[in-house]
Amino acid sequence: MPVKPRIVVQADDFSAQDEARLLTEGRKDVGALVTFTGLCRDEAGTLSALELEHYPGMAEAELTRIAEQAIERWPLTGLTVIHRFGKIPPGENIVLVIAASSHRRAAFEAADFLMDYLKTRAPFWKKEHLVTGGESEWVEARDCDDKDAARWT
Amino acid sequence: MNIRYFAWVRERVGKEEETLELPADVKTVADLISHLKGLDDYHAAAFEEEDAIRVALDQEHVEADAELGSAREVAFFPPMTGG
Numbered sequence: 362m363p364v365k366p367r368i369v370v371q372a373d374d375f376s377a378q379d380e381a382r383l384l385t386e387g388r389k390d391v392g393a394l395v396t397f398t399g400l401c402r403d404e405a406g407t408l409s410a411l412e413l414e415h416y417p418g419m420a421e422a423e424l425t426r427i428a429e430q431a432i433e434r435w436p437l438t439g440l441t442v443i444h445r446f447g448k449i450p451p452g453e454n455i456v457l458v459i460a461a462s463s464h465r466r467a468a469f470e471a472a473d474f475l476m477d478y479l480k481t482r483a484p485f486w487k488k489e490h491l492v493t494g495g496e497s498e499w500v501e502a503r504d505c506d507d508k509d510a511a512r513w514t
Numbered sequence: 515m516n517i518r519y520f521a522w523v524r525e526r527v528g529k530e531e532e533t534l535e536l537p538a539d540v541k542t543v544a545d546l547i548s549h550l551k552g553l554d555d556y557h558a559a560a561f562e563e564e565d566a567i568r569v570a571l572d573q574e575h576v577e578a579d580a581e582l583g584s585a586r587e588v589a590f591f592p593p594m595t596g597g
Contacts, residue, residue, distance in 0.1 A: 399597055413596065414521055416589060419573035444596060456597050476597060482575065484589075485596025486521035499522050502593030 366428035366440040370420045372447040375457055384439040384461040391438050393465040395472040397458045403451035409492045411500075413455070415446040416484035427478045431460070434474070435467040442475060444485060477510040515582070517550075519560070520591035523567060526560035536582075543569050544578040546588065560590075568593060 367383070369375070377398050385391050401411045424442050432440060439461040449455055456479070460471040487500040518531040540549050547564060550557045561567065569576055571585040582588065 415596070416518070416520055416570070416573070416591070419570055419589070422573050423575075480597035481594060483596050484520065484570070484591060484594055486592060487595045488521075499592065500595045502595050 364432050364437050364439055366425065366432065366442065368421055368424045368428060369441075369443040370415060370417075370424070371443070371445060374445070374454055375443045377454075377457055377459070380441050380443065380457060380459055384441060384459055388438070390463060391461045392463045393461065393468040395460045395465075395468040397456075397472050397476055398454055399456040399476075401449045401451050401453050401455055404489075407492055408451055408489055410448050410450045410490040411455070412448045412488040412490060412497070413444075413446045414486045414488065415444070419484050420444065420446075423483045424479065427475060427482060430478070431471045431475055435460075435462065435471040436464075437462050437467060437471055440471065440475075442479070444479070444483065446485065448490070474513050477506070477513060480506045481510045515585070516587045518587065518589040520589065522592055523560050523590045526556060528556045541581060542578070543571070543576060543580050543582065543588070546582060547578065547590075566592060 377396050381394055381396055385394060428440050428442055437460055441459040443457040445455055458472050458475045460468040462468040488497050489500060490497050515536055516531060516533050519527045524530055540546050547561055551561045567590050570589045571580060572587055
């Protein structure tokens with residue numbers, strides 16, 4: 362039976378521990394669990410918050426499409442992707458990817474792939490709010506993210 | 515057709531979405547962009563950096579040469595910066 366990914370787009374925080382437990386509880390076939398958490402950093406004290414805008418509906422749909430590609434490509438036993446939206450202060454979680462598999466290589470690679478594709482294809486946009494109260498700026502997409510995503514083609 | 519805007523495209527257009535009746539000769543995404551640019555200064559400013567704008571038809575990524583076909587919703591936005 363193909364694995365069904367758990368995809369969540371929400372304003373609220375998540376618990377990486379609770380989510381990891383959901384992928385392993387009651388199972389004996391999971392040999393590897395890779396958990397990636399992306400957090401909001403303060404950019405050397407200059408940033409007061411990141412505001413994440415998203416495209417409701419498409420965000421979930423695109424994350425599901427990316428997750429399904431990962432499931433096709435690697436022998437996973439489970440896959441969870443959670444992305445937050447709204448205003449997120451430094452130190453808080455933004456994104457969670459957990460890949461579970463029988464063996465580590467598949468779990469590592471699937472989580473890495475997920476993040477690369479998520480960054481370039483999932484419809485989320487970050488705006489930086491500054492400590493100085495100066496004008497907020499949209500974060501620009503970085504070429505290196507496109508190069509990272511191209512590693513998988 | 516329902517048209518949605520996100521991030522700085524939304525800010526420049528000055529609205530989150532709008533519903534427009536399109537002329538019959540607007541067949542592709544590129545045609546639609548040309549049409550929108552001609553509406554007013556706000557749309558013209560939003561689509562000034564046309565190459566920097568990404569498009570989705572019915573919530574799936576497409577390129578500018580895509581046919582609008584029977585799509586109900588088109589969205590314009592900058593390159594994504596989530597994660």
